[in-house]
Amino acid sequence: MRNRPLYSIGLTILLLFTVYVIAIIAQSMSDRHTEYSYFYEALDELPETHEIVTWTDDQPKGRTLEENNKYDLALKITESWEAYALAMDKGNSNVLKDYFATTALERSTWVLESDPERRANMVMMGMTVDPQVYHLDGSLFQFRSDDAVYVRYLIDGERLSAFSLTKDCILTNLILRQSGWKIANHERDCSEDLPIRPSTLPWDLPPLKGINYYPKNSPWSGFWKDYDKAIIAEDIEKITDLGANSVRIFLNVDDFTRSDSAKRSIENLENFLEQTQDASIYVIPTLFDFRGDLSPHTWPADRYYLDRVLPILASASNVAYVDLKNEIDLDEGYQNPALVEAWIRTIIGVARDIAPELKYSIGWSNAENATRYASLLDVISYHEYGDAKDSKLNFERVKIAANSKPVIVSEIGETSYDLTLGMPSNLKKQAKHLQTRLDQLSASDGVLVWSLYDYPDLDPKAVSGSFWHKGIQKNFGLFNKFDQIKPAAQVFKEWKLHVE
Amino acid sequence: MRIVSPNLALIFCLSSQAETLTSDAFGMFQGRDDERSQWAGEHRICDAQGCKSSSLANAELHNIAEFFGEKSLTVGSGIGMSLGLFHDVNGNLIRDGIAQAWVEEGDQNQTINVKDGVATGTFTVGTNAGLHIASITSDGKQSVRQTFRTVPDLSSVELGIETTGEDARAGDVFRFTTKPLTDQYGNPAPIGFMTWLLMKNEQGEHAFFPMISQYKNATDMINTTSMRGDYRYQLFSSYQSSDTYTLTVVPRRLTSIQDIEVDLELSTNVMFTQIHGLTTDQNHLVEDATQIEVTVHEANGLQSTYQLWSLDGNVEGRFAIHPGAFPVKLTINSDLGNLEREISESDVRRVQ
Numbered sequence: 001m002r003n004r005p006l007y008s009i010g011l012t013i014l015l016l017f018t019v020y021v022i023a024i025i026a027q028s029m030s031d032r033h034t035e036y037s038y039f040y041e042a043l044d045e046l047p048e049t050h051e052i053v054t055w056t057d058d059q060p061k062g063r064t065l066e067e068n069n070k071y072d073l074a075l076k077i078t079e080s081w082e083a084y085a086l087a088m089d090k091g092n093s094n095v096l097k098d099y100f101a102t103t104a105l106e107r108s109t110w111v112l113e114s115d116p117e118r119r120a121n122m123v124m125m126g127m128t129v130d131p132q133v134y135h136l137d138g139s140l141f142q143f144r145s146d147d148a149v150y151v152r153y154l155i156d157g158e159r160l161s162a163f164s165l166t167k168d169c170i171l172t173n174l175i176l177r178q179s180g181w182k183i184a185n186h187e188r189d190c191s192e193d194l195p196i197r198p199s200t201l202p203w204d205l206p207p208l209k210g211i212n213y214y215p216k217n218s219p220w221s222g223f224w225k226d227y228d229k230a231i232i233a234e235d236i237e238k239i240t241d242l243g244a245n246s247v248r249i250f251l252n253v254d255d256f257t258r259s260d261s262a263k264r265s266i267e268n269l270e271n272f273l274e275q276t277q278d279a280s281i282y283v284i285p286t287l288f289d290f291r292g293d294l295s296p297h298t299w300p301a302d303r304y305y306l307d308r309v310l311p312i313l314a315s316a317s318n319v320a321y322v323d324l325k326n327e328i329d330l331d332e333g334y335q336n337p338a339l340v341e342a343w344i345r346t347i348i349g350v351a352r353d354i355a356p357e358l359k360y361s362i363g364w365s366n367a368e369n370a371t372r373y374a375s376l377l378d379v380i381s382y383h384e385y386g387d388a389k390d391s392k393l394n395f396e397r398v399k400i401a402a403n404s405k406p407v408i409v410s411e412i413g414e415t416s417y418d419l420t421l422g423m424p425s426n427l428k429k430q431a432k433h434l435q436t437r438l439d440q441l442s443a444s445d446g447v448l449v450w451s452l453y454d455y456p457d458l459d460p461k462a463v464s465g466s467f468w469h470k471g472i473q474k475n476f477g478l479f480n481k482f483d484q485i486k487p488a489a490q491v492f493k494e495w496k497l498h499v500e
Numbered sequence: 501m502r503i504v505s506p507n508l509a510l511i512f513c514l515s516s517q518a519e520t521l522t523s524d525a526f527g528m529f530q531g532r533d534d535e536r537s538q539w540a541g542e543h544r545i546c547d548a549q550g551c552k553s554s555s556l557a558n559a560e561l562h563n564i565a566e567f568f569g570e571k572s573l574t575v576g577s578g579i580g581m582s583l584g585l586f587h588d589v590n591g592n593l594i595r596d597g598i599a600q601a602w603v604e605e606g607d608q609n610q611t612i613n614v615k616d617g618v619a620t621g622t623f624t625v626g627t628n629a630g631l632h633i634a635s636i637t638s639d640g641k642q643s644v645r646q647t648f649r650t651v652p653d654l655s656s657v658e659l660g661i662e663t664t665g666e667d668a669r670a671g672d673v674f675r676f677t678t679k680p681l682t683d684q685y686g687n688p689a690p691i692g693f694m695t696w697l698l699m700k701n702e703q704g705e706h707a708f709f710p711m712i713s714q715y716k717n718a719t720d721m722i723n724t725t726s727m728r729g730d731y732r733y734q735l736f737s738s739y740q741s742s743d744t745y746t747l748t749v750v751p752r753r754l755t756s757i758q759d760i761e762v763d764l765e766l767s768t769n770v771m772f773t774q775i776h777g778l779t780t781d782q783n784h785l786v787e788d789a790t791q792i793e794v795t796v797h798e799a800n801g802l803q804s805t806y807q808l809w810s811l812d813g814n815v816e817g818r819f820a821i822h823p824g825a826f827p828v829k830l831t832i833n834s835d836l837g838n839l840e841r842e843i844s845e846s847d848v849r850r851v852q
Contacts, residue, residue, distance in 0.1 A: 062581060062620060088527070103591035110535055111526045122527035133618050136581035137569020142618055152528040154521075162521055162528060164544075170525065171593065171616055173585065175567075184585075185593055185617060187541040188525035191553070 019420055048259060050304040051078045052126040060131035063138060073141060073174065074129070076181040078300055081124035086297035087112055088121040101175055101182040119156060123296045125149040125350050126303045127170070141174045141181070149194060149350060151299075153342045160338040165349040166191040196349040199359050199378045203406045205320055207497040208282060208446030210246030211239055212411060216452075216483065220459035221290065224255040227268040229275070235452065236279045242478065242493045246282040246320060248410055248448050250289040257305050266312060273316040284410065284448070285313055286323040286363060294335055294343045303350055310355040320446075321359035321379045323410065324351060328362055329369045348376050363410050367394035371401040383411035384441070388433055391440035399444075406445035412437050413450035416486060417475040424472065431487035438495045449492055453477040521546045540592035558595055559588035566643035568634045575650045575685055578625045582610075584636040584643060586617050593617025599638035605650070614638070625650045629687035656684035659695060659735045659742035667748040671725045671782055674747070678717045678735060688716045699733035699747075711735070724749045725787065752780040754836035758813075762848040764821075771796075771828070771848065774816040780836060785813025793833040798825035 036042040051074035059065055080099035087095045088111070096108050111120070127148035134141050148170045154162035173185040215235060218226035239247060249272070255265040276283050287309065288302070313319045324347055325331075332340050344362065351360060359378035364370045370382035380402040384391050391412075399407050414437070416430035425433075434449070441447045454477035458470055478489035521530050523544045529536065537543070540558045544551055565585040573580050582601040586594035597614035601621035605628065610621040619636070629652045636643045660679035668674040676697060681689040693713035697720065700706035711718035727749040735742040758777025765772060775794075778786045786792075790810040796819045797803045808815045821828065826845040831838060 062583075103587065106591060107526050107536075107539065111529075114533060114535070115529070120527050120529060132616065133583070133620060135567055135569060135583050135620075136579065136622070137567070137571065139567050139569055140583060140585070140618075142616065144616075152523050154528055154530065162530070164523055164528060166523075168525075168542075173593075173617070185591075186525055187539075187593060189555070190542050191523075191544060 015421070019423060022420065048257070049075060049079055049082075050257060050301060051075045052124075052300050052303045052307070053077050054126075054128045056128060056130045058131055060134040060141070060143075063134040063136050065131055065134055069134075069138075073181060076174065077127075077129070077172075077183075078124075080181075080183050082297045082300055084108060085121055085123045085299070086295070088115070088118065089296050091116070091118050098179065099182055100184075101177065102184045104183045104186050107186075119154050119161075120152070121155075121296050122150055122152045123299045123346070125151060125300060125346065126307075139176045140184075141176075143172055145170050145172075149303075149353065150191075151342070151346045151349075155336065155338040155342070158337050160341045163342055163345055165194045165196070165346060167194055167353075194349045194353055196345075196352050196376055198376065198405075199352075199356065201357065201359070203359070203379070203445075205282065205406075205445075206245065207444075208246040208284075208320060208408060208448065209495075209497045210244050210248060210282070210284070210446065210448035211242070211452050211478070211492075212413075212448055212450040213239070213247040213249055213452050214455070216455075216479070216481070219453075219455045219457075220250070221252060221255075222459070223250065224252060224265045224268055225261070227265075227272075229271055232272060232275055236275055236281060238479070239281065239452065240279055242489060243495075244492075245280065246284060246446065246448065247276065248284040248286060248323065250286045250326070251309055252289050253291050253302075253305050256308050257301065262308065266308060269309070269312055273312070273318065277316065277318040280318075282318050282320040283316070284320050284323055284408075285309070286326050288325050288347075291325070294331065294339055296339070296342075299343065299346060302347060306347070306351055306354055310351060310358065314355040314358050319358065321361050321381075321408075322351070323361050323363045323381060324348065326363045327365040327383065329365050329372075344373065345376070348373070361408070361410075367398050370398045370407075374402060374405065377405070379406050379408055381408040381410040384409050384437065385411070385413065388436040388440060391437050392443075395441055395444055408446035408448070409441050409444050410446070410448050411450045412441070412447060413476045414488065415472045415475045416454075416477075416480075416488065417471045419468075419471060425475075427487050430475075431491045434488045435491045435495070438491070442496070442498050444497070447497060449478065450476050451478075453479050453483075454481045456481045519547070538590040538592075540588075540590070556592075558592040559590060561586055561594050561597065561639045561641050562589040563587050564599070564636050564638060564641055564643040566634065566636045566646050568646040568648050571648050573625045573648065573650050574653050575625060575627045575629050575683070575687060576653055578650060580623050580625055580634075580648060582612075582621045582623065582634050582636060582646075584612070584614070584619045584638075586614050586619065586638065597638060599636050601636050602634065604633040612636075627685040627687075629683075629685075652683040652687035652689055653685065654683065654689060654693065654737070655739040657681050657689050657693070657737060657740065659737060659740050661733070661735055661742060661745055663745055667750050668724050668727075669750050669782060670727055670752045671780065671784055672723075673721050674724050674749075675719060675721045676711065676733075677719045678711060678713075680716050681713050681718065682716070689713045691715050693718075693737070695735050695737045697733055697735055699731050701727075701729055701731050752782060752784070752836050754786065754832075754834055754839060755779060755781045757832070757839060757841065760830070760841055760843065760847075762843055763851050764848040765851055767852060769821055769823075771819045771821055771843075772816070773819055773830070773843075774814060775830075775832065776814050778810060778813050778815065778832075778834075786810050786834070786836060788812065790834055790836070794819070795831045795833070796821065797829040797831065798822060799827055800824035 053074040083095050083099040093109050093112050100108050127145040129143045132142040146169050148168045150168055152164045168188050169190040171187045174181045175184045214223055215231050255261050361377050361379035361381040364382040367382050370380055414430045414433040415425050416427045418426040454475050456474055525541050540556045542553055542555050544553045567583045594617055599612050599619050601610045601612050603623050605626045608623055612619040612621040629650050631647055631649050633645050635645045662677045695711045697711055698708050711720045728751050731747045732744050734744045756779045761774045763772040788811050792808045792810055792815045795805045802822055806817045808817045828843045830841045
């Protein structure tokens with residue numbers, strides 16, 4: 001027929017149009033509205049303040065320091081320096097008056113007013129308080145600290161032009177006014193750079209063949225809230241059946257810091273490490289998931305979080321390394337890159353100070369960014385979702401730049417989402433693409449697949465976007481929502497990882 | 501030009517060779533800041549050649565801020581702390597030195613050591629309750645004088661009641677007055693010092709009421725109208741109790757009647773009788789609702805008894821009589837005593 005080509009073109013156009021219409025209809029059907037009965041349900045909860053101050057056992061001269069006094073003072077010291085960072089960041093001196101008095105207020109106000117472009121800031125990231133004097137009438141408290149961690153930085157536009165992370169020896173007086181404790185004097189007697197050298201321990205792990213893991217019915221923010229030991233045990237068995245020797249998990253900040261969940265989450269983390277250790281599975285914990293705004297006054301809370309989770313991880317023998325932040329390069333898309341840099345440098349330094357025995361990495365979103373901060377890290381890790389055929393080349397470039405540090409491709413994945421007629425993908429295509437990718441990365445020190453399961457109910461905090469995008473994201477699993485193994489799982493199971 | 505310290509905790513970029521980067525206790529700044537350069541402590545200065553630390557010491561003493569407390573100390577035993585905060589003209593803490601702490605009461609002086617901007621001395625306060633002054637001096641500088649108050653030693657205030665030994669008569673208002681409320685050093689208890697009087701009788705009835713010092717002593721009054729007999733009472737404070745005292749309340753007596761009006765209703769042979777002005781020995785009318793029993797003794801030998809209640813010192817009742825009743829004798833009985841009155845036929849008004 002002479003019109004055969006025209007007919008084919010027309011049919012293709014019709015098919016694409018049909019797919020488009022289906023997608024639009026499905027999108028509008030999936031839009032959800034949530035109705036709240038009370039304002040407090042609709043609003044975000046206020047963040048809790050946690051002190052990042054510890055105490056020596058000494059008693060001060062004068063009045064006895066009781067536990068409730070320590071609690072009040074620790075909270076006020078933390079809040080005061082949070083307020084300082086906030087004031088410098090926003091250029092608002094009013095908040096200083098609530099936390100500083102006399103000389104300290106004059107000085108902090110001077111610092112703020114002499115920096116109208118708000119380039120400089122300073123954040124307190126923890127200290128041990130050594131009480132010196134406490135007035136008999138409770139009106140003045142003096143302390144020293146020999147290990148007060150402060151980060152100081154200067155930002156010019158989007159460039160971090162100066163950064164300093166130190167342990168300071170400080171002398172501080174607080175006076176008790178009607179409105180509460182305020183810092184009246186603050187002087188620094190000495191300082192030393194907080195060492196953030198990479199770990200000197202060797203990398204003696206086998207090649208890591210692993211999976212990014214959430215349970216089937218409780219992904220993302222549900223993982224720790226709905227933690228179930230029996231389900232974890234079943235999933236570990238599945239993971240080992242697939243020939244994997246590692247899992248990557250995510251430690252949400254809220255779950256490990258909020259007073260109504262922290263204790264339970266830590267117990268569950270200990271259980272998870274124990275179960276995986278018994279199964280000879282290495283764990284790559286990823287920190288600061290769902291960490292949003294990186295404004296400097298929020299950084300002390302990060303110290304609190306690290307103090308809670310790092311000792312647990314350090315005491316386990318099967319933590320391969322700690323992924324300090326998932327895809328921090330994407331944060332630079334909506335926050336000042338200089339601020340992001342200052343934050344991550346601080347976190348690296350503080351983490352190494354708390355748990356120097358652990359190895360650290362950052363899970364970059366792509367190979368291009370993989371070697372950023374390489375000199376500060378022990379493991380280089382990135383995610384590979386680009387063209388599968390480029391995976392090997394990308395890896396080799398990273399490996400060269402990593403300068404003999406292990407390189408882990410901590411996320412790869414293919415979707416099996418089939419909207420219609422094998423578009424955009426299907427089970428067969430998923431398996432095929434995964435095979436290609438894995439073969440390209442067989443020389444790496446580790447590859448972890450996203451993910452163990454399909455997740456039909458995506459966490460809106462983790463995945464948003466169009467119906468199309470969500471559909472793709474829901475179907476990356478090696479097992480489908482009915483717990484049936486997919487062909488891609490077989491590919492993964494049979495694949496062998498070699499280190500050249 | 502980018503400079504990185506060997507252990508990677510410090511980086512900075514200088515836009516020119518002449519620039520410096522300084523960090524101090526309050527942060528970091530580039531270039532020159534004359535104000536901050538006077539803040540004592542460690543300054544870390546980085547330039548094209550690298551980083552160096554220097555420590556700026558405090559200048560000479562400029563002012564002393566004194567904190568004296570606690571603000572209310574008990575005489576004779578309270579320990580107050582005099583704390584000085586020492587600054588130079590730039591607001592830096594004076595790290596070491598010598599000072600004198602002084603308390604006006606007893607002209608007490610102490611040499612105290614200044615360390616890290618703070619010096620402390622403790623004083624045991626004297627025995628005179630009241631407002632006192634403290635200050636700290638050093639190197640020709642003096643703090644603003646602080647005032648503090650010492651309060652009486654309330655635990656040593658002995659309790660007692662001034663008594664006359666006289667009985668109270670029921671219906672009287674009886675006043676209790678404490679003996680002077682002073683501590684062991686003679687300081688009067690402050691206004692508002694709380695004591696309690698507990699009073700009880702043999703039947704186990706008791707009353708408990710506060711007596712609050714109005715300066716030097718406390719007083720209170722009770723109404724003895726419903727009281728009879730012996731009552732034991734005792735004064736308490738949070739610390740001490742007094743001896744036990746006895747108050748005897750002598751009952752009132754019904755002593756007189758002002759007059760009696762009688763209207764004889766002829767149709768019913770009923771005497772409508774009003775007894776006015778039932779009066780006690782204290783010349784008070786009997787209280788309202790006092791129970792009065794009236795017995796009507798007729799001349800014919802008949803008698804009848806009526807239960808009545810007083811109002812405004814008066815009692816009224818309707819008494820049925822019989823032929824030959826007069827003269828009628830009324831006996832009026834109550835807890836306060838008994839009276840008798842005779843009513844003759846000529847004393848009555850006849851009404852239809």
